[in-house]
Amino acid sequence: MKALDELEFDNRFARLGDAFSTRVTPEPIEAPRLVVASEAALALLDLDPTEAYTPLFAEVFSGHQLWADADPRAMVYSGHQFGHYNPQLGDGRGLLLGEVFNDAGQHWDLHLKGAGQTPWSRMGDGRAVLRSSIREFLASEALHALGIPTTRALCVIGSDTPVWRERQERAAMLLRMSPSHVRFGHFEYFYYTRQPELHKQLADYVLAAHFPDCLAAEQPYLAMFRTVVERNAELIAKWQAYGFCHGVMNTDNMSILGLTFDFGPYAFLDDFDAQFICNHSDDQGRYAYSNQVPVAHWNLSALAQAFTPLIEVDALRDALSLFLPLFQAHYLDLMRRRLGLTTAEDDDQALVERLLKLMQGSAVDYTLFFRRLGELAPQAALGLLRDDFVDLAGFDAWAAAYVARLERQPAEASTARSARMNAVNPLYVLRNYLAQNAIEAAQAGDYSEVRRLHQVLCRPFEAQEGMAAYAQRPPDWGKHLEISCSS
Numbered sequence: 001m002k003a004l005d006e007l008e009f010d011n012r013f014a015r016l017g018d019a020f021s022t023r024v025t026p027e028p029i030e031a032p033r034l035v036v037a038s039e040a041a042l043a044l045l046d047l048d049p050t051e052a053y054t055p056l057f058a059e060v061f062s063g064h065q066l067w068a069d070a071d072p073r074a075m076v077y078s079g080h081q082f083g084h085y086n087p088q089l090g091d092g093r094g095l096l097l098g099e100v101f102n103d104a105g106q107h108w109d110l111h112l113k114g115a116g117q118t119p120w121s122r123m124g125d126g127r128a129v130l131r132s133s134i135r136e137f138l139a140s141e142a143l144h145a146l147g148i149p150t151t152r153a154l155c156v157i158g159s160d161t162p163v164w165r166e167r168q169e170r171a172a173m174l175l176r177m178s179p180s181h182v183r184f185g186h187f188e189y190f191y192y193t194r195q196p197e198l199h200k201q202l203a204d205y206v207l208a209a210h211f212p213d214c215l216a217a218e219q220p221y222l223a224m225f226r227t228v229v230e231r232n233a234e235l236i237a238k239w240q241a242y243g244f245c246h247g248v249m250n251t252d253n254m255s256i257l258g259l260t261f262d263f264g265p266y267a268f269l270d271d272f273d274a275q276f277i278c279n280h281s282d283d284q285g286r287y288a289y290s291n292q293v294p295v296a297h298w299n300l301s302a303l304a305q306a307f308t309p310l311i312e313v314d315a316l317r318d319a320l321s322l323f324l325p326l327f328q329a330h331y332l333d334l335m336r337r338r339l340g341l342t343t344a345e346d347d348d349q350a351l352v353e354r355l356l357k358l359m360q361g362s363a364v365d366y367t368l369f370f371r372r373l374g375e376l377a378p379q380a381a382l383g384l385l386r387d388d389f390v391d392l393a394g395f396d397a398w399a400a401a402y403v404a405r406l407e408r409q410p411a412e413a414s415t416a417r418s419a420r421m422n423a424v425n426p427l428y429v430l431r432n433y434l435a436q437n438a439i440e441a442a443q444a445g446d447y448s449e450v451r452r453l454h455q456v457l458c459r460p461f462e463a464q465e466g467m468a469a470y471a472q473r474p475p476d477w478g479k480h481l482e483i484s485c486s487s
Contacts, residue, residue: 001048004056009069009098010107012209013181019198020186021073024095026063027116027126029159029171034058035134035442036450037155038141040458041177044152046102052155061175062157063115070098070110074118078192079185079252080302082286087192089185089252090120093128096181107209109181110154114173127163130156131439133172134450136263138438140176142430142457143260148238149231150260151178156450158442170443178259180210184303185252191306203310206256221310226319229300231258233323236296237330240289241338242429243269243366247279247483249287249295251302265483268429270474272359272366280482297323338370340378340421341405342413351405354398362390365473367429374421378403426460427471433478434470 014021037052051057059065066072074091081089094113101107113136114128133156140153154175161171182202190199207214207224217223235258239246246253247265255261267278274290282288287295300323304316328349335352336344359366369388373381382399389395406413434453441449456470463471 002046004047004051004054004060005067007045007047007067007100009067009071010101011069011071011098012107012205013075013096013099013109014071014073016201016205019195020202021075021091021096022119024072024074024116024118026066026072026095026097026112028063029114029127029157029161029173031160032058032062032064032157032173033159035130035156035158035172035447036137036454038137038153038454040141040144041152041154044102044106044108044177045100045154057155058157061112061155062159062173063112067098072097072112072115074120075181075186076120076189077183077185077252078189079183079250080188080299081250081252082282082284083298085188085192086252088120088189089122091118092121092124093118093126094176107179108177109179111176111178111181112173113176114171125163127161127171128174129163129165129169130158130172130442131169132264133174134439134442135266135435136174136176138430138435138450138454138457139263139266140260141454142460143244145458145460146238146242146426146429148242148244148260149235149258151176151255153177158447178255178257178261180206180255180257182206182210182256183252183261184254184256184299184306185250186256187303187306188251191309196309199306199309203307210257219311219315221307222315222319225304225307225311225316226322228256228258228303229319229323230326232296232300233326234258234330235260236293237327237334239292241331241334242426243272243289245269245276245278245287245289246292247282247287249292249299251299254296254299254303267432267483269366270431270479271363272356272369274356274360278483293324293327296327334424337424338421339402340374340413340417341409342420343409345405345408348405351398351401354401358389358391358394358398362388364388367426368471368473370425371422371427371471374418374425376418378406423461427463428456428460428467430457431474431478432481432483433474436478436481 039049042049072095076090078087078089095115097110097112099107117126137153137156140150143150157173159171162168163171211224214220214223245267253262265279276289277285438449438453456467
C-alpha cells in the first residue's frame with residue numbers, strides 16, 4: 001500500500017493541449033476536515049486506508065496542496081441540456097487534478113469538484129456545497145455496490161467557507177474518480193465549433209486510451225461507437241431494473257464509457273411509479289423514470305451526429321438500432337433474476353409488465369417487494385405481499401401465473417432460491433430520506449451518520465446486524481422531498 005505522496009501520475013488528457021482544457025489552480029476552502037472516505041476507492045489507488053485520516057489528506061483534497069506531478073485542468077465541452085444545445089459548458093466548478101496509474105496499470109482520473117471558479121463557471125462561484133457533495137459520494141459508492149457502472153468517489157472534505165444558494169451553506173469538495181471524464185459533450189463541442197482536426201485528435205485519444213480493443217477493427221471509430229451504444233444499453237437497463245432515476249440526463253452528463261455520471265437530483269424509487277420525476281426543476285418530466293430509455297437513445301443519436309465526420313451515417317444508424325434490443329435483453333435478464341427465474345420463456349416480458357402495471361398506483365415499495373419475494377417460499381411470500389396491492393383479483397391472477405412459471409423450471413432451480421434472489425435484490429438502497437438525515441447531521445457537524453450509511457450501502461444485498469432501520473419503507477415526508485440541480 002502507498003502513502004498519499006507516493007502516487008504516480010500520467011496526465012494523458014492534459015497532454016492533448018490547451019484547446020481541450022485550461023490549467024487552473026484550485027481555490028482552497030477554509031478549515032478543511034474529512035467528512036467521509038471510501039476505503040474501496042482508496043484501494044483503487046493502492047492507498048493505505050489510514051491515509052484518509054492524516055492532515056495531508058484533507059489539505060490535498062481541499063485545494064491547499066498539490067502533488068508536484070499534478071496538472072489541474074478545467075475541461076471544455078458543450079452539450080444538449082433538456083433537449084436544447086448549449087454551445088459552451090465545461091468544468092465550471094471542477095478540476096481534473098491529474099491521472100494516477102496504479103500497480104495494476106489502470107489509470108484513474110482524480111477530479112476535484114467544488115475547486116473554485118474556472119473559465120467555464122458561467123457566473124457561478126465554482127463551489128460545491130456539503131449536501132450535494134455528500135449525495136454524490138453516497139450515490140457513487142452505492143451504485144457501484146449494486147453492480148451499476150458508475151464513477152467512484154474517494155472522499156468529501158468539509159469546510160467553514162460560506163456559500164450562498166437558496167440560503168447560506170458551507171462549501172465542500174468531493175474527489176471523483178473515473179477512468180475518463182470525457183463526455184458526449186466533448187465530441188459535440190468540437191463538432192459544432194467546426195474544428196475537425198481537434199475532433200479527430202479527441203477521437204483518436206479516446207480510442208487508444210479507452211477502447212484499445214477497437215483499434216484492430218476494420219472501422220475503429222465505428223467499433224468504438226458501437227461499444228458506447230452497447231455499454232449504455234446495459235447501463236440504462238440496470239437503472240430501470242433497480243429503479244434508479246438520474247434526473248438530469250443531458251448529453252454533457254453522459255460518460256463516453258457508459259458510466260453513471262454527474263449525480264444531481266437523483267433518486268431510487270420508493271413506491272413504484274413509472275411517471276416519477278426526481279428533479280424538482282424538470283417541469284415537463286423530460287427525465288422521468290419512464291423516459292430514461294428513450295432519452296438515452298436520443299442522447300446516443302446526438303453523439304452519433306457528432307461522429308458523422310468520422311463514420312458513415314448509415315453505419316451510425318445501424319449501430320444505434322442495437323440500443324433498444326440490447327437494452328431489452330439486459331433488462332429482461334436482470335428482471336428474470338430478480339423474480340428468481342433461472343430459465344427464459346417467451347412470455348416473461350409480459351409477466352414483468354403485468355407486475356409493474358399492478359404496482360402502479362398501489363403504493364408498493366419497489367425495492368422491498370423483490371426482496372420479500374425471495375425471503376420466503378413463493379406462496380408464503382405472495383400471501384404477505386398481496387395486501388400492498390389495490391387490485392387484489394389482478395394480483396391473484398399474476399401470482400398464479402408466477403407460481404406456474406416457477407413450477408415449469410427445473411427442479412434444482414428451487415434449491416438455494418432465497419440466496420440466489422437475495423444476491424440480486426438489495427435490502428438497502430440509497431433512499432432520499434436516508435441521505436437527507438445524514439446530510440442534516442453533517443451540516444450540524446456530526447459525520448457519523450454519513451459514514452454509517454456509507455458502510456451499510458457498501459453491502460446492499462447482505463442483512464446487517466442492527467441496521468434494520470435502513471431497510472424500512474420511508475416515512476411519508478421522505479417520499480416528498482424536493483431535490484433540484486442546485487449545488
